[in-house]
Amino acid sequence: MTRTSIVFAALAFLIGVSSSVQAEERMTEEQVQQWFAEFTESLDPQRGETTVPGASAEFRLGDAFAFLDANDTRRLLEEAWGNPPDPSVLGAIIPYDFDPIGTSAWAVIVEYEEDGYVEDGDAAEIDYVELLASMQEETSAANSARIEAGYSGLELIGWAEPPYYDPDSHKLYWAKEISFGGNRRHTLNYSIRALGRRGVLVLNAVGGMDQLSTIQTAMQDLLPMVAFEEGSRYVDFDPDVDQVAAYGIGALVAGKLAAKAGLLAKFAPLLLGLKKFGIVIIAGVIGIGRRFFMSGREVETDEDKPIG
Numbered sequence: 510m511t512r513t514s515i516v517f518a519a520l521a522f523l524i525g526v527s528s529s530v531q532a533e534e535r536m537t538e539e540q541v542q543q544w545f546a547e548f549t550e551s552l553d554p555q556r557g558e559t560t561v562p563g564a565s566a567e568f569r570l571g572d573a574f575a576f577l578d579a580n581d582t583r584r585l586l587e588e589a590w591g592n593p594p595d596p597s598v599l600g601a602i603i604p605y606d607f608d609p610i611g612t613s614a615w616a617v618i619v620e621y622e623e624d625g626y627v628e629d630g631d632a633a634e635i636d637y638v639e640l641l642a643s644m645q646e647e648t649s650a651a652n653s654a655r656i657e658a659g660y661s662g663l664e665l666i667g668w669a670e671p672p673y674y675d676p677d678s679h680k681l682y683w684a685k686e687i688s689f690g691g692n693r694r695h696t697l698n699y700s701i702r703a704l705g706r707r708g709v710l711v712l713n714a715v716g717g718m719d720q721l722s723t724i725q726t727a728m729q730d731l732l733p734m735v736a737f738e739e740g741s742r743y744v745d746f747d748p749d750v751d752q753v754a755a756y757g758i759g760a761l762v763a764g765k766l767a768a769k770a771g772l773l774a775k776f777a778p779l780l781l782g783l784k785k786f787g788i789v790i791i792a793g794v795i796g797i798g799r800r801f802f803m804s805g806r807e808v809e810t811d812e813d814k815p816i817g
Contacts, residue, residue, distance in 0.1 A: 561621070564621035564710055573604065577600055641668060645665045664688040668684065685700075703735050706745045
């Protein structure tokens with residue numbers, strides 16, 4: 510099968526058209542553009558104050574952001590960005606000028622882990638330099654399993670922003686720089702964790718490293734806009750009735766899901782970004798106006814513009 514046929518086959522699968530060669534060849538640039546235009550128009554972004562069902566949390570978003578509910582977010586992830594179904598996704602925060610296939614597209618995926626009250630007494634004692642070294646070793650050791658499972662090798666380059674925990678707001682944030690398969694275009698994974706009475710609100714933004722300034726500013730703007738509802742706040746914890754989580758602040762940064770759900774689970778936010786790159790690459794190859802190599806989100810011009 511030729512490279513062009515592979516591209517059309519992928520699009521045929523994603524957009525739901527016939528998988529026959531004839532149908533693939535009938536797909537035009539205009540049809541693809543029309544599909545994405547209609548998809549974008551079908552989204553229903555919510556602005557201002559909104560609740561997050563399933564998390565007892567709320568977002569008080571300013572004019573720069575909007576919220577997509579769980580249904581729209583899953584459609585975005587699965588239909589437009591080619592991710593597998595994930596029922597744990599509760600929604601997404603998107604920038605006001607959101608374009609699902611724009612070269613600078615990004616979104617903050619929202620989830621909630623109800624594992625109990627995360628004690629933060631050791632937060633100030635964590636050595637994040639040592640933690641990074643341990644994470645890099647574990648990432649490297651896991652590569653054989655990743656490759657066997659059909660994913661690219663992964664390298665944790667370092668902190669794009671070192672972890673910081675605010676004991677007053679009970680929020681933790683950090684950012685990682687990651688390389689997939691030796692690609693020179695590195696991925697940014699920016700994370701926020703808001704601690705609550707019964708669990709942790711999980712916010713993950715994925716983009717290109719050249720978007721660090723934009724995403725960093727946006728995530729800092731979002732921090733005060735994220736809150737648990739009264740009765741579910743960190744300060745509402747009741748030791749007589751509430752469960753205490755089996756992990757602490759350091760494990761949130763290192764990836765506590767690895768111990769609970771298996772080797773690849775800790776890389777779920779990173780895989781999200783990789784899958785999202787895939788749909789943009791496919792769109793660009795068939796002529797939507799963005800020229801990428803098939804091996805990664807590589808721009809063929811001097812303009813190095815690379816997710817969510």
